[in-house]
Amino acid sequence: MEDQPHQAPPPTPPPQPQGPQPIKMAPDQEKNNNINTRHMSRPNNTPRGIIICTAIILILSGITIFTLWFIYHPKNPSFTIVGAAVYALILTPSPLSSISTSMQFNILIKNPNKRVSIFYDRLTTFISYHDQTITPPFELPPVFQEKQGTVALSPVIGGGNPVPVSAEALNGLSLDVEGYGVMQLGVVVVGKLRWKIGLFTTGKKSVHVRCDVAVSVKNGSYGQVPLLPSPNSCHVNV
Incomplete structure (x- = not known):
């Protein structure tokens, strides 16, 4: 029996360069980050809302006082x-x-x-x-x-x-x-x-x-x- 010629194994391909791998965060940390992002992106309208509410209250109070004065306009004693x-x-x-x-x-x-x-x-x-x-x-x-x-x-x-x-x-x-x-x-x-x-x-x-x-x-x-x-x-x- 004749000996079979020895075949060399196929060459191993060179390693491919890999990009940065995403960092996995714990679920609680990811949730907190999402909440902070929403708060940072939301504009702060609190002072404007307070001013608008105060103006509405003052206007309604003035209308109420004027109406009462008009209806019950008092006569002098x-x-x-x-x-x-x-x-x-x-x-x-x-x-x-x-x-x-x-x-x-x-x-x-x-x-x-x-x-x-x-x-x-x-x-x-x-x-x-x-x-x-x-x-x-x-x-x-x-x-x-x-x-x-x-x-x-x-x-x-x-x-x-x-x-x-x-x-x-x-x-x-x-x-x-x-x-x-x-x-x-x-x-x-x-x-x-x-x-x-x-x-x-x-x-x-x-x-x-x-x-x-x-x-x-x-x-x-x-x-x-x-x-x-x-x-x-x-x-x-x-």
Whole structure:
């Protein structure tokens, strides 16, 4: 038997160059990376959203307040002087013209509104003669007035404390008292009020009231004095 020729094995192909192999990540790490990528790519609209929501709330609040004010637009309260008393009246011409007096006035306040209540804050009252103040201001207590309600106040104003006045005012009041037995006075009330409409209460508004009255002081009579027929009107400005 003849020997078979020996065949060499086929040559081994050279190794092929390989690119970078993908790195495999654990499932939890891959999930976190995806979440971070989404957060980074999403624009931050939070400040803009807050501004838009705030603007909408302010606009709706303004519309609501305007609607309530339009529907329940309140009328001014009315003031009336229904009684008076003079407890002291001293006119001092020198060395400094001054008036010392103590008077009491009964004041009725009526609320004409059917749907609106009123808070009166920091009210003060004083008496004037020919537009000159002849008493120190007297502070009234806070008052809450129900719808269509009536409040009565009876402050004693002056307290006998002297108030400097002009010589003209002093001579005029002396002539009225001694010559005619009548004093033409102004009862002034100033302060702040708030309207209450349902659950909504407005901000404070200035109120100024002036009531012109004529009182009889004949024969030096003191105590309760009659109110003489006169316009006796009270002008209310809010």
